[in-house]
Amino acid sequence: MAIEKSSASVADPQPIPKEETTDEDLGAHLDEKKLKKYYIGSIDQGTTSTRFIIFDGVGHPVAQHQIEFTQHYPHSGWHEHDPKELITSVEQCIEKATQSFIDQGHDISDIKAVGITNQRETTIVWDTNTGEALHNAIAWPDTRTKSLANKLKAKDGADSLQNLCGLPISTYPSSVKLLWLLEHVEAVRKAYDEGRLTFGTVDTWLLYHLNGGKEKNILVTDATNASRTMFMDLYTLEYDDKLLDFFELDRNKLTLPKIVPSSSPDAFGALTSGLLKGVRIAGCLGDQSAALVGQQGFSPGSAKNTYGTGCxxxxxxxxKPVISKHGLLATVAYHFGGERKPIYALEGSIAVAGSGVKFLMDNLGFITHSHKISDLAATVEDNGGCVFVTAFSGLFAPYWIDDAKGTIFGITQFTERGHIARATLEATCFQTKAILDAMELDSGHKLAELAVDGGMSNSNLCMQVSSAGHLYNPCLEAYCQSSTQTQANLIGIPVDRPAMHETTALGAAIAAGFAVDIWKEFGELKEINQKGRVLFEPNMTKEESSKMFKKWGRAVEMCRGWVDTDEANEDF
Known part of the structure; x- marks a missing residue:
């Protein structure tokens, strides 16, 4: 099938249907008639909401339920979740979605397994003896640890850590969050000193409680989540004494979850209550790894970009891991267990994507409802010269500027709210371009195309080209008339979008289904969610995109140094 490029002159440019891959190319055939009789549940516990989706064996969602939960911001830069509310939201989503599944005439016995995917780095600690959380969860974008991270960077041996664990010292990983809790929360320190402190990321917390809590005491994490803590050796997939010693953590005083493969028929236990009582939990992946699996990113050189609260x-x-020299992270992509080796990835993390638009609504009152973003952005023709570096949590990859604050440049008396709205939406695209440039330097290869998912990817004009078009806000799920540039144009390569966008939840379902033999070959998995994919071709000149990116780079350099490491709110 010939592929014809779309035109920039169309008001709402349409993507190009992606050429279908044949069964012969994949090396395996997906038996749709048989697989439609099997179902897999997927818990998707994200930064702002929880959902449970039930997929059939060909990767189609048949029932789902979603709940938003409370975001806690006790001080500037702090971001917390109530650990109990996370559990409650998961349980309620499972019940609601399963009831919908039953109401459609399906049988619960056809649900063969459940998978879990979760926000990563978010840190929870609890009393080993009681199972009760000792503090709110510290969420991954939280920046209260800035001064602590700076102290750690100055410590002997700090420069060698990334070669072992793949992550640089910053406010991002779980390690610094745990240290902050030990230093500032008396109950946490007391539990540690008495040897009854358990640490976990969100996956461990969910698995512990879904398995009945203290009674069964299931304490596990998969390698993708463990690789976000700075406690695990990337090469052995085991906790490393050198890393723990650097953070001055005593294994005899701290219970760490066992690291297991991402796909396992027995390591994650089973649900102990509710409509799905007794159903095995057979897969677990950190959310971004799950999205890569859901996008069928099984071959070296494949990549995906997820536009959510962050990007x-x-x-x-x-x-084999590739340790970045250009500001990226090395991480475990997935580990399907058995005789299969773990697969690794380079990662670029952007702290603020959809949450930037949410900020305009909730904090500045630019709009009262999400759909009003369209009206606001449509009041102006472009960004009016404004560049908004949305460094609400400092800047992540590839910059790693902890002392940055959100900064708007180019404001004049001409500036209106619509200009700032456009600049907010453009920030994610600029940072994606910076990450791709770094990946090319680290890997030695230029990416041929980029698979996308998440809310923003639903917009044709965001993914391709427009002078004034619809841009989808990944956090608020609202189309926005904005964007003077779009993702395909700025990065200069085609953007590949699936027809079914729930790729993160699908990845967890794939891990679980693989463990219970719903699928047995990677060739079968590669066929899932491939029908109806579309391509967005770039059609902006290299000179135009370079000019825009150069201005962004100047703004990034100018946003440094706004944080005083001795700020009082870091000493609470």
């Missing part, structure tokens, strides 16, 4: 680009580098 995360993962690039499959194969069976």
């Amino acid at each position: 995360f680009l993962l690039y499959n580098v194969g069976e």
